[in-house]
Amino acid sequence: MSHELRTPLNGILGYSQILNRDETIADKQGIQIIQRCGEHLLTLINDILDLSKIEADKLELTTMDFNLSVFLNDIVEIFKMLAAQKVILYLNYR
Secondary structure (H helix, E strand, C coil): CHHHHHHHHHHHHHHHHHHHHCCCCCCCHHHHHHHHHHHHHHHHHHHHHHHHHHHCCCCCCCCCCCCHHHHHHHHHHHHHHHHHHCCCCCCCCC
């Protein structure tokens, strides 16, 4: 199941990385959105597969440091995109 889900997604992520490096493309916002959404989907797939491992008592946990600020900014960007699709205004309260 892991292979069937990850292989097409890795193709999308790989192609978006190639397009993002292409210097002939001026507006890369759409490509970056595809990249972030693909990475988010890959995270969801990994989380679902981890949940199935938990249910089967086969999950090993390891801790790791991460940048909370970057993580939260990525989430904000995803929700901004979703809000824009639904014509919901984003107010910046920083």
